[in-house]
Amino acid sequence: MNAAWAELAGVFVVLTVSLLNLVMQDWRKRIVALAAQAIGVFLLCFQSLSLNLALVKFIEGWMAAAILGTAMANVQSGLKTKADQPTDGASNFSMPLSAFVFRLATVLLISGLLYVGAPYLMSVFNGVRFLQSLAVLGLCGVGLLVLSFRVSALSLAIGLITVLNGFEILLAVIEPSLLLHGLLAGVILSIAFLGAFLLLYEGEVVPL
Amino acid sequence: MNAPILWILLPLVFAVGLLLIARWQRLCRAVGSAFALLLTASALLLPVGEIVQLGIVSFEIQPSWVVLGRRFVIDELDRPYVLLIYLVVTFWFIGSLSQTTSLLFIPLGMALGGTLIAAIFIKPFYYGAILLLFAALLNIVWFVSDENALDLGIKRYWIFQTLAMPLLVLAGWLIGGTEANPGDIPAAALIYGLLLLGFSLLLSNVPFQSWLPAVAQRVKPYSFSLTIFLTPFTALVFVLTFLRQASWLLSSPWIVLFFSIQGFLMVILGGIGAIYHRHIGRWMGYALMKEIGLSLLLIGLGIGLSDPRPFFAMLFMQIVPRGLALALGGFAANLYAEQGKGLGLQQLVGIGRHYPVATLGYFLAVLTLVGFPLLASFPVHLTLWQAWFQRFPPFAFAAIFGSVGVLIGGLRSLAVLVRTVDPMQASNLESRPQKLLILVGSVLLLLMGVFPQWFLFPFYQMGLAFFR
Structure with missing residues (x-):
């Protein structure tokens, strides 16, 4: 697979899974989507960074998904032991059709942002390619939507990681510094750990 | 080494x-x-x-x-x-x-x-935004472990601080580019956008300030006072470090306008919130909003001048009395919280009679935070009021209004704390070390106010050296 196809695949993956993260309710599927997002970020960063550094993005994303998934599984098993609690936790909340449609409508707004913003991003940050700028704006936009629509600690962690993933792709092009990318990997893992920590304190089951 | x-x-x-x-x-x-x-x-x-x-x-x-x-x-x-x-x-x-x-x-x-x-x-300086985010994440762990529960205010803080980081890193990267090519106007417009939004998120400015009283209400006041004192101060120093990277930023009217208007809004909102509070923790949150507003007004005074260092250095002078006052207030509030069921005003009726020395410390903390004459923060407040009266009087009135609001809120708390419930049962619950620590802090506040040239001026000199 040549570089252009890898880039295209990366953009397709990150935009699709971030969208799924916005509309899906089942936490297991959302964690899988987060892990898949890391693959897309890796493919996009690999266009600008060395393989070693790009692999950091992949590993950090998978670790973050593993941390959040493990914490969520623990919380769910804790809930199952309590008879008066819903056994499937937050997955029991079903999203009304109107909410689903509204979320998709807001995604259309993000599409407008992509259309207008991608050329501007390319003109300001030299070296950023069109597909990369689509991924950057798409991830940041959908991440912000996740943060706006959902209140649980898991969703906040996923939303923030999504926004930062977009930012990472941009920085991979403009600033390939080892320390910077190391610090960003630390930030993403810290957010995952914090999300896992906060899940234990959530206190009550909130819609994901 | x-x-x-x-x-x-x-x-x-x-x-x-x-x-x-x-x-x-x-x-x-x-x-x-x-x-x-x-x-x-x-x-x-x-x-x-x-x-x-x-x-x-x-x-x-x-x-x-x-x-x-x-x-x-x-x-x-x-x-x-x-x-x-x-x-x-x-x-x-x-x-x-x-x-x-x-x-x-x-x-x-x-x-x-x-x-x-x-x-x-x-x-490079803008990597500091990432480290500030690490500090914010530490604060969140601190808040949550303190109250053993998760609150919407903490979630907001988490989101705001995380979103500030990419904006500031990108702005910092772009500033480096425009230094090489100062005529790059489109990039300058983008820098303004990224920078001002990033500053607002980082410094908890309007409209991202709502988490402050919400978290202050839930977290133990003593630990809250440390985190919330250190982090905004460092964020302010970081912001100034940012601005000093490019001379065109320090003389920009947009930046002056941003700091002045944000300072104005923060002191007004802090003052109004403090007047109507029903919880000592929330009062601390509003008092801190007003203090952040004052710092922004100080920076607004300095930016645009040929030598802004005197006003920037006053941040160092302002920080010591503020820290002492917050520590004393937080210390006293922690004692009240241990004894009572919480820090809501209804739960604190008469509790100050069991902690007379702590209540004295709390009283001095209130007076210091509002810039009362002969107390440690008076010189900074006076300078700021005078300077803004000369430049734009409504902002000076706003700063005074903020202080009056915090004073009214503090006095309302004190009135509840010392209200007589049963005079026969007023026993002293303070330990000797607690009394000693509060008295040391109180005496320091008084001495700083009476002899600012000995206690505060060295910090001003340090500030001048730091912002060389």
């Missing part, structure tokens, strides 16, 4: 050690306080870049530390900031010796000190 290892890496490593002994609280507090005292003494006594002779041993503290191709640099003139941070940490740690705090208070406090220093002295 090198300065960043001594004042950044060592405290972070030590914080991990403290975490391991956190279960033995007294030991942890004693060891943490002693180490913080050592760091303060080292920041006060050890010159950077000069040979130090200790008996037969001589060594030199190098200013620079290279990590993965980037540098942490702490020069001789940067020592005042290090000293200030560890002075504050030491003060709070010693206070915690006679307080009930969470298990993580000492380890997280130590880690916070190291992280905040790293955020200011990393090169």
Whole structure:
């Protein structure tokens, strides 16, 4: 697979899974989507960074998904032991059709942002390619939507990681510094750990 | 030996050690306080870049530390900031010796000190935004472990601080580019957008300030006062470091307008919130909003002048009385919280009669935070009021309104605290060390107010040296 196809695949993956993260309710599927997002970020960063550094993005994303998934599984098993609690936790909340449609409508707004913003991003940050700028704006936009629509600690962690993933792709092009990318990997893992920590304190089951 | 290892890496490593002994609280507090005292003494006594002779041993503290191709640099003139941070940490740690705090208070406090220093002295400067985010994440762990519950205010804080980081990093990267090519106007417009939104998120400015009273209501006041005192101060210093990277930013009317209007809004909102509060924790949150507003107004005065250093240096002078007042207020509120069922005004009726010395300290903290004459923060308040009266009187009126609001809110709390319920049952519940610590803090506040040339002026000089 040549570089252009890898880039295209990366953009397709990150935009699709971030969208799924916005509309899906089942936490297991959302964690899988987060892990898949890391693959897309890796493919996009690999266009600008060395393989070693790009692999950091992949590993950090998978670790973050593993941390959040493990914490969520623990919380769910804790809930199952309590008879008066819903056994499937937050997955029991079903999203009304109107909410689903509204979320998709807001995604259309993000599409407008992509259309207008991608050329501007390319003109300001030299070296950023069109597909990369689509991924950057798409991830940041959908991440912000996740943060706006959902209140649980898991969703906040996923939303923030999504926004930062977009930012990472941009920085991979403009600033390939080892320390910077190391610090960003630390930030993403810290957010995952914090999300896992906060899940234990959530206190009550909130819609994901 | 090198300065960043001594004042950044060592405290972070030590914080991990403290975490391991956190279960033995007294030991942890004693060891943490002693180490913080050592760091303060080292920041006060050890010159950077000069040979130090200790008996037969001589060594030199190098200013620079290279990590993965980037540098942490702490020069001789940067020592005042290090000293200030560890002075504050030491003060709070010693206070915690006679307080009930969470298990993580000492380890997280130590880690916070190291992280905040790293955020200011990393090169390139904009990497500091990432380290400030680490500090914010530490704060969140602190808040949650303190209250054993998760609150919407904490979630907002998490989101705002995380979103500030990419904006500031991108703005910093772009500033480097426009320095090379100052005629790059489209990039300048983008820089303004990124920078002002990033500053608003980082400094909890309008409209991102709502988490402050919400978190203050839930978290233990003593630990809250430390985190919330240190982090905004460092964020302000970081913001000034940012602005000083490009001369066109420091003279920009947009930046002046941003700081002035944000300062105006923060003091007004802080004042109004403080008047109507029903919870001492929330009052602290609103008082802090007003204090952040004052700092922004100070910066707004300095930006645009040919030499803004005198106003920037006043941040260092302002920070000491503010820290003392918040520590005293937080200390007293912690005692009330231990005795009562909470810090809501209805739950605190007459409780001040059981803690007379703490209530005296709380009273002095209120007066200091509003800039009452003959107390430590009066000189800074007076300078700011006078300067804004000369430049744009409505902002001076707003600053005074903020102080009056915080004063009314503080006096409302005091009226509830000292209300008589049953005079026969008014027993003193303060321990001797608690009384001693509060009295030391109170006397310091009074002395700073009466003799500012001895106690406050050195901090002003340090500020001038730091913003050289």
